[in-house]
Amino acid sequence: MADLKFQDLVKISDTRIDNLSSELHQLSLKIWENPELKYEEFFAHNLLTETLKDYNFDVNPQFTLPTAFRAAYSPKINKEDDGDTLTAGIICEYDALPNIGHACGHNLIAEAGIAAALGVQAALKSSSSLGRVVVYGTPAEEGGGGKIKMIKNKCFEEVDFIMMVHPHSYNAAFPTYIACIGVKVTYKGHQAHASGGPWEGVNALDAAVMAYNGISMMRQQMKPTWRIHAIITEGGTAFNVIPARASLHCGVRAPTIPELKILKKKVHSIFEAAARSTGCKVEINWDGEPYKNLVTNSILATTFQENAQELGAPYMPWYEQITKPGGSTDMGNVSQYKPAIHPRYFVSNSVTHTPEFQAEAGTKEAHQYTMIAAKSMARTCLHIMSQPDLMKEINMEFSESVKVQGGELDDE
Ligand SMILES: [Zn+2]
Ligand SMILES: [Zn+2]
Incomplete structure (x- = not known):
């Protein structure tokens, strides 16, 4: 019976997404x-919040940040008797990159989030005891750490x-995103004259080069x-002056916070x-907060993958998925705060952050793949919501994995 009910919910959700x-x-x-660009996503923010209002979501625009939002849908009038029902969260990103536009495809992330939320909403309407869904608009993933502030x-x-x-360029429910x-x-x-009296100088560029080489060594x-990547952003102004000032900007990454x-x-x-x-004297300014590594919840991820496979998306085995290299995301911080997933889904063979990927993010094919990803997200929410007992297992895995891979990167 339970399965039959879940299948009905799936049908309602999938049909809603197809119709829209x-x-x-x-x-x-x-x-x-x-x-x-980051924190200036006013057009996208407006468009998404207006859309969710049109579909009867309870929308808080400017939710703690000017271009963040929260939009909730609950079929219940009286929220106090929520009882055991669950609240599912769905995230939209919508910021672009300097010079190359939506080369990370965040327009598709926004689309997938809205689509999934509308699918879940339709199912909740027909089964009011299931719970509620909340959509979050999270600005500035590209270098602004919007989710960290949220x-x-x-x-x-x-x-x-x-x-x-x-x-992405392949499907993975268990992708790697490392801490950064x-x-x-x-x-x-x-400063000193580089020929007339170089021994009078203290060479800041030497220090920067030594630091760069020290990292290489x-x-x-x-x-x-x-991973460590460094650039020298300042290294003097004229070759005949010993540089009094030199600067580096580095990214330091590892798979877990303890590492x-x-x-x-x-x-x-x-x-x-x-x-x-x-x-030389040195000033070392570490960012206040790292982008934490993504902690994928395996129950949520397996549910997502099984549904995506049912909808026709091919997946490599998980042990291959986890060995594929990856960058970093502020969703990592969310995943160490609440049980979460951040699956990659195929839209094109191109690599993200390239002009080729920017072009692909606007194609009809990318939209079609996004529909599958959105349906899989909605189905995952409904699967868990219709079996709230699963939360015990999900929460147990969450606290164990955060204990091992997560934590705070204390500044000394
Ligand atoms: Zn990106
Ligand atoms: Zn991205």
Whole structure:
């Protein structure tokens, strides 16, 4: 009986998403045609909140940040007798990249989030005791850490579990997103004439180069899964003046927060050592918060993958999925706060953050793949909501995995 009921819900949700397909495609295209940078996503924010209002969601626009939002749908009039029902969270991103527009395909993430929410809404209408769905608009994933600010503002506290999808060049319900923290380093020395009296100078560029080389030299002792990338952003103004000031900007990444802690300490020592060897002063400014590694909840991920497969999406085995390299996302922070998934789904063979991927993010094919991802998200929400007992297992796995892979990266 339970299965039959779930199948009915699936049908209602899938049909709703199919019926709204062309409207959803238009929504995605409008965002794609109007790329906006982090924290300036006013057009997309307006479009998405107006759409959700039209579909009877209870919308809080400017939800703790100017371009964030919250939109909830609950079939219940009296929220107090929620009892055991669950709250599912769905995330939309909609920021673009400088110069190359929607080359990360966040227009499709917005589309998928809205589509999934509308699918779940239709099913909730026909089965009012299931629970409620909350959609969050999260700005500035690209370098602004919008979700990190939203967590601080207690934005996702109300949900039992939460999810989003990301377009990619393959399907993966268990993708790798590693922890990342940025650091800006400035060396200060002393100017001198580079020919007339170089021994009078304290060369800040030497310190920056030494730091860069120190990092390069350490790579042999680094785990293959660790990453450091550095650029020298300032290194003097004229070759005949010993530079008094030089700067680096680095990204330091590791698969888990405990590993990132170790790597951060090593890198910090290299920066200090370069200052000591050259006689420079150094300022080391680590970002306040890292992008944490994604902790995928395997029950949610397996449910998502099984549904996506049923809808025709091919998947490699999980052990291959987890060995594919990846970048970092502020959804990692959400995933260490609430049980979550962030599956990748195929839209094109191109790589994200390229002009090719930007073009693909606006195609009809990308929209069609997004419909499958959206249906799979909606089905995952409905699967868990119709079996609330699963939350015990989900929460148990969540707290165990966060204990091992998660935590805080304390600043020393
Ligand atoms: Zn990106
Ligand atoms: Zn992205």
